[in-house]
Amino acid sequence: MKYLDEYRDPALARTLLAQLRATATRPWRIMEVCGGQTHTLVRQGIDELLPAGIRMIHGPGCPVCVTPLEIIDKALAIASRPEVIFASFGDMLRVPGSRTSLAQLRAAGADVRVVYSPMDAVSLARADPDRQVVFFAVGFETTAPANAGAVLVAERLGVTNFSILVSHVLVPPALTAILEAEHCEVQAFLAAGHVCAVMGWTEYEPLAAKYQVPIVVTGFEPLDLLEGILMTVRQLEEGRAQVENQYARAVRRTGNGAAQDAIRRVFRVTDRTWRGVGPIPASGLRLAETYARFDADERFGTGDVHAVEEPRCIAGRILTGQSLPTDCSAYGTDCTPRNPLGAPMVSGEGTCAAFYCAGRRAARPVPVTDLTSVLNRR
């Protein structure tokens, strides 16, 4: 229990782990969807403290990682224009596009600004009416209300030199795609607490019923994750498949209605390609027709972009839980947070970066002689 003393309540963490050991009689595979949860699990070593057989599969819930390469390339094309101030959350800057990144463009003189909130981008536009301010509107349902809100503010204040490049993604369609995959290993989900703080969990109820998978809405702190895993394992052992809420201190079943209203007003559901995963029907948001004038893609006519993925990166297998970062030949050598080949190594929410920052080493390849002796022993 090397990390347990760092928990806000180590005694409770030990109790939860003991209950988990007492409850689990069989192996189970549980996917945590949210990249923030992945980070906590790996950093705190929770996945290594679980009873043998309880395996956490790290899901695609890192918005930086799943933003399609084509849209990164569009961002780069727009940010290269001299009249543009390109504003973005900080973690998008080092994501590699086909040829360069926003950080490299900025170093070469492009006006790329890191902002904390899309509202800051609206303020930049109001302060500099002769420039075009473009905000990179990425993320899951957690950031969608903020991006919708910024558009509503810009509309209300008549800010015409503000637009957004939208690449929003939605969690429930991704869960459906994972469950529909031919070799789906996932038997239960920890749903992302903050996504559900916005959206509630009603969308997850039909998924739990149809695919007979337990789904537990879970927070991102170590104790939240332990409790969420325990609730999930209890359901699995009892043969139940329900939506339960571990994160009751912030999440209600119907979520935040005002935030959902703003999302519905500004955005429309659209098909979206997830980087590394592929196209998923009705899995994203685009601007509604009534707000098309805020669409940077239309304003700057970036059109079709031919994107080229780095061939050594196995992000797709990582994001769908089929491989671990330590399975990748480039992990920790050709690909590090300082020089990332793919998006999961960039973001604090990316699985590869989480593994790297926690000091997880690549598994040493088994020498041929050892392998022969293992085979002969059978």
Added chain:
Amino acid sequence: MCLGIPGRITQIRESDPFPIALVDYGGVRKDACLAYIPDAVIGEYVIVHVGFAIARVDEAEALRTLDVLRAMGDQVTQELGEPLR
């Protein structure tokens, strides 16, 4: 960008079209838009995502969460733009 951070509302000012709160995250203070929790009052704790309050939380939980977030250092710095004190 998905890491919501709880903070205490210390001021609220009317603004067009949505009220804006000054939120204290254990010493770091930043504006948060109250579009989605319009009836929030000074002294309440809210979870803020990229500049927008999206959920209420009680004080004890918020303070404990801030302690955990301090230990998560780098992720919070990326979110807030500066470390929690």
